[in-house]
Amino acid sequence: MFSAETPLDRPLPLTIDPSGLHVRQDGATTYMAGGHTEADPTVEFDDFEMDHALWQDHIWPLLATRIPAFEAIKVQREWAGHYDFNTLDQNAITGPHSEVANFFFLNGFSGHGLQQSPAMGRGTAEYLTYGGYRSLDLSPFGFDRITQNRPFFETAII
Numbered sequence: 429m430f431s432a433e434t435p436l437d438r439p440l441p442l443t444i445d446p447s448g449l450h451v452r453q454d455g456a457t458t459y460m461a462g463g464h465t466e467a468d469p470t471v472e473f474d475d476f477e478m479d480h481a482l483w484q485d486h487i488w489p490l491l492a493t494r495i496p497a498f499e500a501i502k503v504q505r506e507w508a509g510h511y512d513f514n515t516l517d518q519n520a521i522t523g524p525h526s527e528v529a530n531f532f533f534l535n536g537f538s539g540h541g542l543q544q545s546p547a548m549g550r551g552t553a554e555y556l557t558y559g560g561y562r563s564l565d566l567s568p569f570g571f572d573r574i575t576q577n578r579p580f581f582e583t584a585i586i
């Protein structure tokens with residue numbers, strides 16, 4: 429979260445740079461930005477340390493390049509957190525287990541589970557009720573792709 433010495437003269441909706449940097453307005457003169465390293469590393473479960481170099485050397489320069497008014501800003505507060513992450517293809521796993529009967533997956537959303545949850549919930553309800561998908565075919569997200577090493581890549585991750 430940061431304040432800008434010269435706030436923008438118009439509202440800033442969520443804006444995503446191809447690098448994965450994202451920024452949006454969060455208050456009259458304050459903004460929220462986030463990002464991650466090129467390779468998002470595995471960390472210890474209790475590691476919530478902020479990587480200050482990431483902000484200083486990576487996120488802020490990108491931000492100031494994209495929006496020059498953000499060269500003069502003051503960080504107000506910061507937060508580091510964890511994502512559940514499917515390392516095969518950054519995508520959800522849903523549907524039945526291929527070997528264990530009566531075991532269903534609905535996990536591995538890799539940072540984009542909120543937006544997928546309505547469809548995933550409906551698909552899972554359909555599978556449990558009818559034994560198959562009805563509205564949308566969610567089988568590409570199935571567990572088989574994991575055991576067969578067939579990634580179904582999601583690239584639009586921020």
Ligand SMILES: Cc1cc2nc3c(=O)[nH]c(=O)nc-3n(C[C@H](O)[C@H](O)[C@H](O)COP(=O)(O)OP(=O)(O)OC[C@H]3O[C@@H](n4cnc5c(N)ncnc54)[C@H](O)[C@@H]3O)c2cc1C
Nearest residue numbers: 509510511512534535536537538539540541542543544545
């Ligand atoms: C900072 C942040 C920002 C995000 N922003 C977005 C966004 O803008 N858009 C978007 O689409 N997604 C976003 N996501 C991702 C989204 O929040 C997740 O993908 C989604 O919440 C995953 O839902 P889930 O039900 O699979 O897992 P979770 O929501 O993690 O639920 C798993 C539950 O299982 C419980 N649990 C764990 N172990 C056990 C156990 N042994 N016994 C019983 N219960 C257990 C946990 O307590 C938890 O309540 C964001 C995530 C984070 C962290």
